[in-house]
Amino acid sequence: MKGRKVMKKAVLPIIVLSVLTAALGGCAGGKAADDSSRITVGIPQDLDSLDPHYMTAAGTKEVLFNIFEGLVKPDQTGDLVPAVAEDWTISEDAARYTFTLRNGIRFHDGKAVKAEDVRYSLLRAQEAGMIPALEEIASVNIPDKDHIEIELNTHDADFLCNLTCAVIPESNADPSTNPIGTGPYKFVSRSPQENVIVTRFDDYWGTPAGIRDVTFRIEANADAVVMDLEGGSIDMYARVTSAQKEQLSDRFEVYSGAMNLVQALYLNHKFAPFADERVRKALCCCLDRQGVMDFVSDGAGSAVGSSMYPAFSKYFLPELSNLYSTDIEKARELLAEAGFDESNPLTFSVTVASNYQQHVDTAQVLAEQFAKAGVVMKIQTVEWNTWLSETYTNRNYEATVVGVDASTLSASAMLSRFVSDAGNNFINYDNPAYDTAYATARMAVDDASKTAAYKECETILAKDAANVYIQDLPCFVALNKKYTGYVFYPLYVQDIAALRLAD
Numbered sequence: 162m163k164g165r166k167v168m169k170k171a172v173l174p175i176i177v178l179s180v181l182t183a184a185l186g187g188c189a190g191g192k193a194a195d196d197s198s199r200i201t202v203g204i205p206q207d208l209d210s211l212d213p214h215y216m217t218a219a220g221t222k223e224v225l226f227n228i229f230e231g232l233v234k235p236d237q238t239g240d241l242v243p244a245v246a247e248d249w250t251i252s253e254d255a256a257r258y259t260f261t262l263r264n265g266i267r268f269h270d271g272k273a274v275k276a277e278d279v280r281y282s283l284l285r286a287q288e289a290g291m292i293p294a295l296e297e298i299a300s301v302n303i304p305d306k307d308h309i310e311i312e313l314n315t316h317d318a319d320f321l322c323n324l325t326c327a328v329i330p331e332s333n334a335d336p337s338t339n340p341i342g343t344g345p346y347k348f349v350s351r352s353p354q355e356n357v358i359v360t361r362f363d364d365y366w367g368t369p370a371g372i373r374d375v376t377f378r379i380e381a382n383a384d385a386v387v388m389d390l391e392g393g394s395i396d397m398y399a400r401v402t403s404a405q406k407e408q409l410s411d412r413f414e415v416y417s418g419a420m421n422l423v424q425a426l427y428l429n430h431k432f433a434p435f436a437d438e439r440v441r442k443a444l445c446c447c448l449d450r451q452g453v454m455d456f457v458s459d460g461a462g463s464a465v466g467s468s469m470y471p472a473f474s475k476y477f478l479p480e481l482s483n484l485y486s487t488d489i490e491k492a493r494e495l496l497a498e499a500g501f502d503e504s505n506p507l508t509f510s511v512t513v514a515s516n517y518q519q520h521v522d523t524a525q526v527l528a529e530q531f532a533k534a535g536v537v538m539k540i541q542t543v544e545w546n547t548w549l550s551e552t553y554t555n556r557n558y559e560a561t562v563v564g565v566d567a568s569t570l571s572a573s574a575m576l577s578r579f580v581s582d583a584g585n586n587f588i589n590y591d592n593p594a595y596d597t598a599y600a601t602a603r604m605a606v607d608d609a610s611k612t613a614a615y616k617e618c619e620t621i622l623a624k625d626a627a628n629v630y631i632q633d634l635p636c637f638v639a640l641n642k643k644y645t646g647y648v649f650y651p652l653y654v655q656d657i658a659a660l661r662l663a664d
Contacts, residue, residue: 200375212340215289232279294571
């Protein structure tokens, strides 16, 4: 079947926001590309890697989105559109994907993109293990210089979503210090803990970036964001809080959208109390989700009850957010059954990255809500790099508040991490029923069966109280009115190339 027939993904709920944003400040109203234009974009933490096949953090992915492209890439409406490949076909059994490479496309170093580069990139990304679905690749073949053929070990109708992974030159000896891609911006320099600088790639195959020079400046101190925006040291910040939004002058346009993630109190199931589902369910019964949203974002969040956010409308189950109502007495009963009471209260620590104010605020509200049932939750704030290495990678924590996003436009990007032997299963979740449901979803050929199995996965996570699910946070983007053209995506990315100087 023709690739163009399978591009549409079910992510429509935020399209209204994208269209509204485009209407407010779309490209049509801005100036043409300017050779002297520049912008400084504040980001909450340094990049964990410049190597696109080994990046972990969502904040890294949203920056590198401007430098790298895959065979396909997402657009702002939720479609997968041609990038390094200009067209593709998928076999009827969804086990063979054949791509026609774009003619004349070049890397940032000026070299032509060859089929060998694509094969190298896919196999390298597979070896890196950051995208579990790539393990399904049996072989990558080159029928001729213009085509790439990917054979899978099994059929997978969702596999196209994973081919947004970066195509890089095989000749690049060290992508971690010299990243080379095909995107609208090319890498210039990096000063650790300070900034990353990129410039427009003038030989880009697509629509050229509207702003020539971009500096991504690390804003590790969340309290300084408003001051730096107003002082002019940054022109844009993608996630101001509702309180910060109100402090900004009329020199800034604040765009409203969704972060497209699942914020939750994620629980380490290797921590003894959280191995007991009664304890996990007790915490769910303590949660006043609306109370959290009111405090953190003036009630603007979207309730979630499992590991799927609303933009994935095809898979999202809103009813799961009502599975556990706020019931302090029920929470006390469950805790008592698990051996906790006033003389022996459940006590644990929650580790939160200090540069994400929304998560810190959420932890503070949760601590107050849990205290009503006699639970003692101690908040420990750490720097982002510490959180990434100790909490996420080494799993050395008891609980954490964070938002988990999707790396691709696929339900598997959200749900694969909870398979018992998944390398990114940072909560150490282990449920045979879940593993079976997820395997069923991955093996399903017809869409209805696949969707039903993914929904079963979400339901298992919710009923098992795998985590204390809260919300998809609202996203408030502050942009100096000198610029226009900001657009929201159904993924955690920042499309800086869409920005233009305002009239």
